[in-house]
Amino acid sequence: MRVLADGMATGNPLINLSVFVLFAAVTLYIVYRVSSGNVTASNYYAADGGFTGAQNGIALSGDFLSAASFLGIAGGIAVHGYDGFLYSVGWVVAWLVGLLLIGEMLRNTGRFTIGDVMAYRMRQRPVRAAAAISTLVISFFYMLAQMAGAGGLVALLLGIHDRLGQSLLIVVVGVIMIFYVLVGGMKGTTWVQIIKAVFLLLCCTLISVFLLGKFGFDFSAILDRATQNNKLGTSILGPGAQYGKNELDFVSLALTLVLGICSLPHVLMRFYTVPDAKQARRSLVWAIWTVFIFYLCTLVIGYGASALVGTDAILHAPGGENSAAPLLAFRIGGTVLLGVVSAAAFATILAVVAGLTLASSASFAHDVYANIIKRGKADPRREVRVARMTALVVGFCAIIGGIAANGQNVAFLVSLALALAASANLSTLLYSLFWKRFNTTGTLFSIYGGLGCCLVLIIFSPVLSGAPTSLIPSADFHWFPLSNPGLVSIPFSFLCGIVGTFVGGRKADNAAKQAEMEVRALTGIGYKL
Amino acid sequence: MTTAASTSGRHAAAEPDRRVFGGQPSTAPQKPDFEAIQDSAEFAELRRRLRRFVFPMTALFLVWYLTYVLLSAYAHAFMATQVFGLVNVGLLLGLAQFVSTVLITLAYNRFARRRIDPQVALIRAHAGVESK
Numbered sequence: 253m254r255v256l257a258d259g260m261a262t263g264n265p266l267i268n269l270s271v272f273v274l275f276a277a278v279t280l281y282i283v284y285r286v287s288s289g290n291v292t293a294s295n296y297y298a299a300d301g302g303f304t305g306a307q308n309g310i311a312l313s314g315d316f317l318s319a320a321s322f323l324g325i326a327g328g329i330a331v332h333g334y335d336g337f338l339y340s341v342g343w344v345v346a347w348l349v350g351l352l353l354i355g356e357m358l359r360n361t362g363r364f365t366i367g368d369v370m371a372y373r374m375r376q377r378p379v380r381a382a383a384a385i386s387t388l389v390i391s392f393f394y395m396l397a398q399m400a401g402a403g404g405l406v407a408l409l410l411g412i413h414d415r416l417g418q419s420l421l422i423v424v425v426g427v428i429m430i431f432y433v434l435v436g437g438m439k440g441t442t443w444v445q446i447i448k449a450v451f452l453l454l455c456c457t458l459i460s461v462f463l464l465g466k467f468g469f470d471f472s473a474i475l476d477r478a479t480q481n482n483k484l485g486t487s488i489l490g491p492g493a494q495y496g497k498n499e500l501d502f503v504s505l506a507l508t509l510v511l512g513i514c515s516l517p518h519v520l521m522r523f524y525t526v527p528d529a530k531q532a533r534r535s536l537v538w539a540i541w542t543v544f545i546f547y548l549c550t551l552v553i554g555y556g557a558s559a560l561v562g563t564d565a566i567l568h569a570p571g572g573e574n575s576a577a578p579l580l581a582f583r584i585g586g587t588v589l590l591g592v593v594s595a596a597a598f599a600t601i602l603a604v605v606a607g608l609t610l611a612s613s614a615s616f617a618h619d620v621y622a623n624i625i626k627r628g629k630a631d632p633r634r635e636v637r638v639a640r641m642t643a644l645v646v647g648f649c650a651i652i653g654g655i656a657a658n659g660q661n662v663a664f665l666v667s668l669a670l671a672l673a674a675s676a677n678l679s680t681l682l683y684s685l686f687w688k689r690f691n692t693t694g695t696l697f698s699i700y701g702g703l704g705c706c707l708v709l710i711i712f713s714p715v716l717s718g719a720p721t722s723l724i725p726s727a728d729f730h731w732f733p734l735s736n737p738g739l740v741s742i743p744f745s746f747l748c749g750i751v752g753t754f755v756g757g758r759k760a761d762n763a764a765k766q767a768e769m770e771v772r773a774l775t776g777i778g779y780k781l
Numbered sequence: 782m783t784t785a786a787s788t789s790g791r792h793a794a795a796e797p798d799r800r801v802f803g804g805q806p807s808t809a810p811q812k813p814d815f816e817a818i819q820d821s822a823e824f825a826e827l828r829r830r831l832r833r834f835v836f837p838m839t840a841l842f843l844v845w846y847l848t849y850v851l852l853s854a855y856a857h858a859f860m861a862t863q864v865f866g867l868v869n870v871g872l873l874l875g876l877a878q879f880v881s882t883v884l885i886t887l888a889y890n891r892f893a894r895r896r897i898d899p900q901v902a903l904i905r906a907h908a909g910v911e912s913k
Contacts, residue, residue, distance in 0.1 A: 334853075334860075334871055334872070334875075337872070337875055338850075338853055338875070340875075341846075341849065341875045341878045341879070342846075342850075344878065344879055344882050345842060345846045345878055345882050347882070347886075348838075348839070348842050348882060348885055348886070349839070351885075351886060351889060352835040352838055352839050352885075352889060353835060353839060470866070471866075471868065472865070472866025472867045472868055473866075475866070475867035475868070476866075476867055479867070486867075489861060489867055489869055489871075489872070490857055490860050490861030490869060490871050491853040491854070491857055491860050491861075491871055492857045495854070499854040499855055500854075502850075502853070502854045503850055503851065503854050506846075506847075506850040506853075506854075507847075507850075510843075510846055530898065533890065533893060536886075537886055537890055540882060540883065540886045541883070544879055544882065544883055547879070548879065686832075763816070764815070764816060767815040767816040767818070767819040768815040770815075770819055770828075771813075771815045771818045771819050771824065772815070774824070774827055774828060774831065774901070775818075775824075775827070775901045775904050775905055775908075776901070776905070777813050777815075777818065777904070777905055777908050777910050778812065778813060778815065
């Protein structure tokens with residue numbers, strides 16, 4: 253069984269590899285062509301605000317459609333049925349937070365980083381330091397999850413099973429990614445995201461239309477076959493197959509999913525690449541449509557994989573759950589389609605990690621170097637040089653981290669990163685945009701309170717110790733029952749913001765800055781590119 | 782972006798006609814008087830309109846989403862009720878979340894185009910900043 257599954261999963265590694273190399277070559281060429289030297293900070297971090305809403309919207313969805321949300325969700329639906337679908341629902345609804353509350357105002361107030369918005373009317377240095385710390389921590393966890401996934405994908409798609417070969421491929425992925433960021437800056441990275449998102453979306457749409465056609469456009473027939481080929485039987489049609497025993501944990505996860513996406517620094521940074529608030533709004537409308545179509549397709553693909561491939565074959569293939577979509581592609585389109593889907597998955601990892609690297613390097617260079625160390629008087633050219641150097645360091649760390657975490661069970665890192673983002677950033681952003689009295693102390697309380705609470709709860713949760721599936725199964729120091737801290741840490745950060753604001757007291761000199769920020773957030777007056 | 786510049790263009794607040802907002806249409810280098818704009822009736826109206834749309838809408842979609850989540854977590858039997866073929870209540874409610882997300886997006890887009898953008902253009906014109 254295992255050998256058979258391996259053979260199926262691998263398909264023809266040469267074709268997989270050549271499709272991937274082709275993709276890498278095309279994107280590298282485009283990044284090289286669109287880059288214009290990136291001498292100014294605005295060009296490097298925000299592509300001079302030169303993208304249209306539609307382009308940025310597709311790139312936004314590209315930033316978000318990571319390998320975890322493509323392979324992971326399709327696999328989740330294939331194996332656990334309905335419970336995998338719950339992720340998709342949360343991730344679609346999540347965009348409304350960005351559309352209604354954050355996107356346009358963030359575009360009008362900030363320039364390059366979320367620190368710009370959080371520190372706008374606060375004391376610059378402490379708030380920027382806090383914003384940079386939260387950006388770096390969140391991006392680090394998110395990146396680790398992506399890079400660790402890369403190893404599994406390599407095993408699955410290229411048939412490389414020894415550790416050295418996988419590590420070598422992680423290095424190659426990392427080096428290409430660093431090239432995107434160094435040479436292309438935001439402009440190049442955005443184009444990679446656009447190409448990847450269109451590629452992924454076309455793949456998914458074609459596969460799902462084909463699947464539906466195969467079953468006479470009767471979704472119920474797919475479900476019927478899926479229940480026959482899944483050990484769980486008809487229970488995959490309803491909720492509970494995966495989270496049946498821990499309802500509260502599931503509620504916590506769902507809250508994190510819906511509040512986390514539009515708090516991720518690399519997603520928020522995308523709003524700066526368009527010329528004005530109207531285009532920021534259009535980006536979100538485009539992103540919502542893209543994600544809508546993508547997750548409808550994932551539903552069909554997930555159940556389709558269960559129906560045509562069967563969960564036995566999926567779980568026995570290298571990569572486990574993640575192999576559902578590639579195996580399905582192989583089953584219906586042979587080696588060529590498998591190659592295409594593999595390339596889409598690789599491209600996804602490349603592009604998302606590039607976005608994360610750019611966000612971290614922007615935060616370090618703009619918040620820490622230019623505004624904390626140089627107190628806002630840094631030479632822009634030097635700032636960009638610092639950003640590029642940071643990108644190199646971050647990229648290097650990503651490679652090392654990816655090699656170290658390869659093969660570990662790090663799926664929880666994605667939801668952890670989302671919980672951290674929702675806890676540290678969401679409350680702070682909303683308060684600074686909507687609450688007049690919010691002050692520096694409140695900002696620091698909500699960022700550090702949310703971040704700290706989230707980290708502490710994770711350390712003492714079952715993901716780290718005390719359960720057979722824990723990271724350290726031999727020890728048991730857990731006392732927090734939920735594996736996702738969002739249900740506690742997100743409200744806690746909102747509370748911290750209120751407490752901190754009252755502890756900080758009323759400052760008279762705050763009024764002028766507050767007026768400036770509010771007027772600018774709502775109307776864009778005072779914004780200069 | 783700098784702190785110093787924000788307080789420089791304050792003279793207009795003393796002028797009787799506060800609709801000028803501290804900047805004649807052609808004077809580019811001066812910063813607009815943000816406090817005067819913030820105090821103006823037009824701006825208060827813009828803020829009121831925006832908040833009266835986005836806050837209730839946010840509450841609505843969060844409650845609707847959490848209802849769905851709680852049903853999925855605690856009402857397994859209800860969610861597994863079959864409606865037609867093998868399609869059950871849970872799947873339909875999940876798809877309903879997709880549909881409501883798109884509907885809210887379209888509603889907000891329409892609202893912003895009709896009620897927010899013209900008001901922003903008005904305030905920008907009064908402040909001497911040409912609209913895009």
